[in-house]
Amino acid sequence: MTQSPPDQQSVALALAAVADPETGRPLATMDQLCSIAVTADSISVIVALTSHSAMLWGSTRSRLEELLRTRFPQVPNISVVIVEHLRPPSKIGQIGLEAKSVIAVGSGKGGVGKSTIAACIALGLARAGSRVGLLDADVYGPSVPHLLGLTGRPDIQDGKIQPVLHQSLPVEAQSAGLLGSTPRPQFAMPVMSMGFLVPAGEAVVWRGPMLHGAITQMLRDTAWGPLDYLIIDMPPGTGDIALTLSQILPLTGAVVVCTPQDVALLDATKAIAMFRKVNIPLLGMVENMSFFLAPDSNKRYDIFGTGGAKRTAHELDIPFLGEVPLQIPIREHGDAGRTAANFDDPASRPFLEAICVSLIGNLAAAHAARPAMPSLPVL
Ligand SMILES: Nc1ncnc2c1ncn2[C@@H]1O[C@H](COP(=O)(O)OP(=O)(O)O)[C@@H](O)[C@H]1O
Ligand SMILES: [Mg+2]
Numbered sequence: 311m312t313q314s315p316p317d318q319q320s321v322a323l324a325l326a327a328v329a330d331p332e333t334g335r336p337l338a339t340m341d342q343l344c345s346i347a348v349t350a351d352s353i354s355v356i357v358a359l360t361s362h363s364a365m366l367w368g369s370t371r372s373r374l375e376e377l378l379r380t381r382f383p384q385v386p387n388i389s390v391v392i393v394e395h396l397r398p399p400s401k402i403g404q405i406g407l408e409a410k411s412v413i414a415v416g417s418g419k420g421g422v423g424k425s426t427i428a429a430c431i432a433l434g435l436a437r438a439g440s441r442v443g444l445l446d447a448d449v450y451g452p453s454v455p456h457l458l459g460l461t462g463r464p465d466i467q468d469g470k471i472q473p474v475l476h477q478s479l480p481v482e483a484q485s486a487g488l489l490g491s492t493p494r495p496q497f498a499m500p501v502m503s504m505g506f507l508v509p510a511g512e513a514v515v516w517r518g519p520m521l522h523g524a525i526t527q528m529l530r531d532t533a534w535g536p537l538d539y540l541i542i543d544m545p546p547g548t549g550d551i552a553l554t555l556s557q558i559l560p561l562t563g564a565v566v567v568c569t570p571q572d573v574a575l576l577d578a579t580k581a582i583a584m585f586r587k588v589n590i591p592l593l594g595m596v597e598n599m600s601f602f603l604a605p606d607s608n609k610r611y612d613i614f615g616t617g618g619a620k621r622t623a624h625e626l627d628i629p630f631l632g633e634v635p636l637q638i639p640i641r642e643h644g645d646a647g648r649t650a651a652n653f654d655d656p657a658s659r660p661f662l663e664a665i666c667v668s669l670i671g672n673l674a675a676a677h678a679a680r681p682a683m684p685s686l687p688v689l
Contacts, residue, residue, distance in 0.1 A: 315348060315349065315350045315351075315384075315385065316348060316353070316382050316385065317348065318346045318347075318348055321346050321348060321353055321355065321378065321382070322338065322343055322346055324377060324378060324381045324382075325337060325338070325343055325355065325357075325374060325377065325378070326338035326343070328370075328373065328374060328377070329674075329678045330342060330359070330360075330363070331359065331363035331366040331370055331670075331674040332359070332360045332362045332363045332397070332410075332674070332677065333677055334674065334677035334678030334679070334680060337357065340395075341358075342357060342358045342359065342395055343355065343356075343357060343358075344356040344357065344358050344393060351385060351386050351387055352385065352386075352387035352388070352389070353378055353382060353385050353387070353388050353389070354389050354390075354391070355374065355378070355389070355390045355391070356390075356391050356392075356393055356490075357370075357371075357374060357390055357391070357392055357393070358392070358393050358394065358395030359392050359394070359395055360394070360395050360396075360397045360538075361394060361439050361440050361441055361538050362397075362410050362411070362440060362538040362539075363670065363674060364435070364438040364439030364440045364483060364538075365434070365435055365438045365440065365666050365667055365669075365670040365671075366667070366670055366671060366674060367392050367438070367439065367483050367488050368483075368486065368488060369667070369671075370392075371390045371391075371392060371488060374390045375388055375389070375390050378390075391488075391489065391490035392483070392488050392489055392490075393489070393490075394439075394489075398536050399536050399537060399538070402559055402560055403558055403559030403560060404558065404559075405526070405529055405530035405558055405559060406530070407529060407530070407534065407537075407540065407559060408534065408535070408536045408537060409443070409534070409536075409537040409538070409539065409540045410537070410538050410539070411538065411539045411540075411562040411673065412539075412540045412542065412559060412560070412561050412562050413431070413539060413540070413541050413542065413561070413562055413563060413564070413565060413593065413669075414447075414542045414544050414552065414555060414561055414563070414564040414565070414585075414590065415427060415428035415431060415541060415542065415543055415544060415564070415565045415567060416544035416546075416552065416564055416565070416566055416567070416581050416585065417544075417546060417566055417567045417568055417574075417577065417578060417581055418546065418547070418568070418574075418576075418577025418578050418579075418580045418581040419546055419568070419573070419574050419577040419578070420451070420546040420547075422567055422568055422569050422574055422598055422599070423567060423569075423598035423599060423634070423640075424543065424544070424546070424567045424598075425446070425448065425453045425454055425457055425543050426457060426598070426640065426644055426649060427565075427567045427596055427598055427634065427665075428444070428454075428541055428542070428543035428544075428567075429444065429454060429457050429458060429543070429649045430634075430649065430652060430653075430662045430665075431541055431565070431662075431665065431666055431669065432444040432499060432539070432541040433476075433479065433499070433649065433650050433652075433653060434653065434662055434663055434665070434666035435538070435539055435541075435666055435670070436476075436479050436497065436499045437479050437480060437481070437482045437653060438481075438482055438483060438666070439481050439482070439483045439484075440538040440539055441497050441535070441536065441537050441538045441539075442499050442537065442538060442539045442540075442541060443473070443499065443500045443501070443502075443532075443534045443535075443537045443539070443540045443541070444458075444476075444499060444500070444501045444502075444540075444541050444542075444543070445501075445502050445503075445528060445529065445532075445540060445541070445542045445543070446501070446502065446503030446504065446505065446543045447525055447528075447542050447543060447544050447545060447551050447555070448504075448543055448544070448545040448546075449504045449514060449516070449521055449524050449525065449545065449551075450514055450516075450545060451545065452503040452504045452505030452508075453505070453543075454501060454503045454505065454543055455474070455501070455503050455505040455506060456505070456644075456647060457644050457647065457649045458476055458501060458647060458649055458650065459646070459647025459648055459649075460474045460476060460501055460506075460647075461474075461506075462474050462506060463506060463507070464502070464506050464507070464532075467533070468533075469531070470531055470532065470533035471502065471527075471528070471531050471532045471533065472532075472533055473500035473501055473502045473532050473533065473534065474500075474501050474502070474503075474506055475498035475499065475500055475501070476498060476499040476500075476501055476650070477498045479496065479497075479498070479499060479650065480496075481496055500532070500533075500534055500535065502528050502532045502534075503528075504524065504528070518550060521550060521551070521554070522550075522554045525551060525554050525555065525558075526554065526558055529558065529559065530558075542555065544564075549584040549587065549588060552564075552584055552585060552588050552590060553588050555590075556588040556589060556590055561590045561591075562591070562593070562673070563590060563591035563592060563593035564585045564590050564591070564592055564593060565593050565594055565595070565596060565631065565669065566578050566581050566582055566585070566592065566594075566595045566596070566628070567595075567596045567598055568595065568596075568597060568598070568618075568619050568622075569597065569598055569599045569600075569614045569618075569619075570597055570599075570600060570612070570614045570615040570616055570617065570618035570619055571614040571615055571618070572615070572618070574614070575618050575619065575622050578595065578619070578622065579622060579626065582595075582626055582628065592626075592628045593629065593631075593669060593672060593673070594623070594628055594629040594630065594631035594668065594669060594672060595619050595622065595623040595628050595629070595630055595631060596619070596631050596632060596633070596634065596665055597618070597619030597620065597630075597632075597633040597634070598633075598634045599613065599614055599634070599635070599636040600612075600614075600616070600619075600633035600634060600635050600636070601613070601616060601633075601635050601636065602635060602636040602637075603635060603657075605638075613636060619633070620633075629668065629672050631665045631668045631669055631672075632661060632664045632665040632668055633661065634658070634661045634662065634665070635657075635658075635661065637655075637657060637658055639651075639652070639655050639657070639658065640652055640658055643655075
């Protein structure tokens with residue numbers, strides 16, 4: 311017996327309850343199922359997803375296609391294409407920053423690769439198709455301009471500091487065919503750092519309140535434009551900047567970077583306690599310099615020990631986002647101002663992408679778990 315082709319309505323019904331990876335609300339309620347075309351042997355669906363969830367476009371499409379294949383096994387050709395659903399950010403905090411998520415990347419200790427990981431998270435999200443800004447909050451030791459090969463003095467226009475733009479990031483979703491033939495415009499990534507304002511090699515000697523002022527100014531007075539994510543590279547050590555940030559805007563949360571070494575883990579534990587003290591949610595832990603794979607013998611060396619961050623994350627009840635091996639090219643790219651090139655290296659890229667995917671996947675899961683309508687307090 312041959313089954314008759316499904317009608318549009320039953321296809322819509324099959325997909326209706328799938329949660330939007332940004333809001334967690336069903337796709338159907340937000341008009342995100344744009345078009346459904348059904349023939350005797352094919353189902354073609356166009357789904358609109360926001361750029362905030364660009365990191366999850368691939369997995370969302372696979373999930374929708376799988377759902378349709380399971381529900382309509384008689385239909386041999388099933389395709390889902392993504393178009394962009396525009397949902398601009400609202401202003402957050404008192405400083406009027408237009409961003410949907412603000413993520414601080416911190417660690418207790420310097421030299422663990424925090425700035426490298428912060429830059430790679432920003433680059434990874436931007437390459438996926440999100441609108442991302444990167445703020446270097448390490449006022450005493452700004453390294454983001456160097457890691458990204460950016461120079462220049464930001465101009466002031468209309469009373470706003472014009473950030474330096476990181477250009478020519480490819481849009482992965484386009485080359486991966488996720489977006490069908492719809493051309494997706496490229497967005498340059500705005501970057502702001504004290505390194506653009508203070509000449510290289512010059513020391514900044516500031517007191518606490520001035521530090522507070524500098525961070526507030528870089529956040530408030532920079533023409534960031536509407537952002538999906540603002541990634542903040544935090545300075546190592548004490549909680550000054552974290553406290554400042556928690557006072558001026560609602561942070562989505564913090565990512566803590568450490569190495570598997572005991573001293574780094576101890577410092578990371580302190581950083582986690584510090585974030586908790588100022589009520590910044592912990593989004594997860596990244597283990598950097600996890601191991602070294604000798605390029606000549608492919609032998610693995612656990613230079614700083616192994617598995618420590620995963621264990622610590624588990625003990626402290628924080629998601630473990632992934633690991634990044636110690637790789638000579640990561641250091642070379644950093645020194646040459648080509649951190650973005652880590653994404654062209656097959657030995658680094660999967661690790662960096664996996665971290666971005668778990669980070670954004672966890673954010674999406676947290677959204678989905680939130681009640682759709684906040685209940686009003688009973689007075
Ligand atoms: N996984 C890695 N493999 C090799 N070198 C790394 C790795 N992560 C960071 N580095 C290098 O280590 C140094 C310190 O990194 P950085 O990101 O500036 O650390 P932090 O911000 O924690 O002080 C840089 O030279 C960087 O290129
Ligand atoms: Mg740094």
